[in-house]
Amino acid sequence: MSETETRAGTPAVTNDDEKPLLRVEGLVKHFPIKKGLLQRQVGAVKAVDGIDFEVRRGETLGVVGESGCGKSTMGRLITRLLEPSGGKIEFDGTDITHLNTGGMRPLRRDVQMIFQDPYGSLNPRHTIGTIVSAPFRLQGVEPEGGVKKEVQRLLELVGLSPEHFNRYPHEFSGGQRQRIGIARALALKPRMVVADEPVSALDVSIQAQVVNLMDDLQDELGLTYVIIAHDLSVVRHVSDRIAVMYLGKIVELADRNALYEAPMHPYTKALLSAVPIPDPKRRTAKSERILLKGDVPSPIAPPSGCRFHTRCWKATEICRTTEPPLIELRPGQRVACHHPENFADQAPQDTVLLTAAKEAAELVSEEVLAEAAATSEEAVEEATSEASSEETSSEGSASSDKPSSGESTDK
Amino acid sequence: MTDLTKSGAAVGEPARTGAAPETFLEVRDLKVHFPTDDGLVKSVDGLSFQLEKGKTLGIVGESGSGKSVTSLAIMGLHRLGNRGKNVRMSGEIWLDGKELVAASPDEVRRLRGRDMAMIFQDPLSAMHPYYTVGNQIVEAYRVHNDVDKKTARKRAVELLDRVGIPEPDKRVDSYPHEFSGGMRQRAMIAMALVNNPELLIADEPTTALDVTVQAQILDLIRDLQKEFGSAVIIITHDLGVVAEIADDILVMYGGRCVERGPVDKIFYEPSHPYTWGLLGSMPRIDRAQTERLIPVKGQPPSLINVPSGCAFNPRCPYADVPKGGITRTERPELREVGSRHFTACHLSQEDRSRIWTEEIAPKL
Known part of the structure; x- marks a missing residue:
């Protein structure tokens, strides 16, 4: 991973590389709910509700969130396994939002997917050879030296033996099947691989094997990954940048270290604090934990304004009424929040807490609240002192061009 | 954590005496084998451990290491289907002075649900979809207590409230599918706790849940343990979960225990290559290094x-x-x-x- 770290740190130089491989703008997917004899539409599940992001060449973008936040739907939209209801998807400069099956076919070579369930994603009646050679057949590609030889090379690449060519999926364990899925995804030398929970069905020791394999393949083949997972430890390990989703929206999008060390969205902070740490000594430090109340609201009728306001301990009136935009508050860290953590408050005039916030705050320890208050005050002071010299307001956009104030609050 | 080391003296390797032990739960040389067409599956092959009241034992291991089979053996659930013809069990399981492996199914049934209860991994399949959540809790209560339906229902509401289900008096009449994953798991915990069991076995209680809900459930289990003073066995593959909640850890591999010890020892001085x-x-989420x-x-x-x-x-x-x-x-x-x-x-x-x-x- 040391290589990817430098990759994330230093932006690419050439012109072509500066353009992101995938750009997504205002992507929306609503699944209609139909009722009655006439199948009239009575509502919609707003699985993905307006997200913007880009995937840079050669990077790994991790996407995390609770179940039902729309991360899998997002994965299926960018691979165009689902038709978007709105927005725009651009792959390598080409608009692929509404391409039909035929139009997508040439692109399927470049974009491949690894699925979560290694049992469900392999046809039990086909041999491994048939499964891994399917992409060649479908695309009409004749690799050098023949399909069989190429498939055997792929099997070797993912750590299986070439003799497995004539075996059936049921003869393999979960980890091996996941390797088969990876071999199939890599068959056509794709440029981007979308992996939806690639390791969550595997045991820890096998999980590490697959994570390392994906890592090696990225270095070897220069792949770009979009890894969708709910396991925050795995995501931290594999990703260069991470997008946190909540109820169909991206609430925070940042470089790995920034996100894990100084999360700015309260939801990110709560999510990170909830992960059990495999270190018994940390158990005493339970005060760091933020317990969220209740469950994620229904995506059929998401809360108004900021979608997290019903569970947030910092929510004020503005959170209920106005949806915070996803803005770059610190270089490389985009956040959609009126009252971010570790940073100057975006709506300092709005101080009256909502009832929901008061309830939520009871579950948050004093220290977290005090710390939050301290960091935002500190940031406000710095921001205002700098702002006074430049005569700019401390509202939203202004703070984005003051990286120094943000960075100092990390500590 | 501190009182753990003090109580350590009581626990050692068990002697094969056949006599009732002093610890609350003691498993001695447990073997659970399943004869199949392909051969004998030795799911658990000589497992021994002890657990005291008020303590939590975490059993970790990969799938197929025998952790769930162990818990089902303690609960006496292997012998239900086919009158136990397809399972061979030997060894001893002592729960509060009673031996369970050789006990008659009726005896075990009287203990199951009252003295020992279990939380399953997948609450949707562990609950009956046809009955309301309340009905299922009431049933579990009335099997062991001679009370009328009204009292039992009151008890169900009380427990749903205790495990943190909002509006318990209304939700008691909901069906399992109307609950979210986290609420279902809470309801199942309520069901398991309805008779104040002294031994609670949680088999991957949070694996199907999101981290935020997992944190809620682990907190709940910990609080309830403090309140009821029960012994808890938590089975998981997530080392983070056991670090969080367990006093002792037992690492299983291939049906056997490869390492067992206090949580600190396992994390800071582990001694088995596995x-x-x-x-x-x-x-690790708590480390920046990404080698x-x-x-x-x-x-x-x-x-x-x-x-x-x-x-x-x-x-x-x-x-x-x-x-x-x-x-x-x-x-x-x-x-x-x-x-x-x-x-x-x-x-x-x-x-x-x-x-x-x-x-x-x-x-x-």
């Missing part, structure tokens, strides 16, 4: 043809370290390597501590 493997293959993970090579063993000697030997990177004339085919027994800390490995104490401090610990 435990090292587990710790090394786990990505490569150190996976355990190979695949988990088949339980029909468990490798001879130490079941871990084909995957063990230290299998070739000379061990003073002990061959690979010799089976290592659990040996005490520290206070209340046991390990089943042929490596000598010196080799072990050298490998741990020089090769493993710096990479973790």
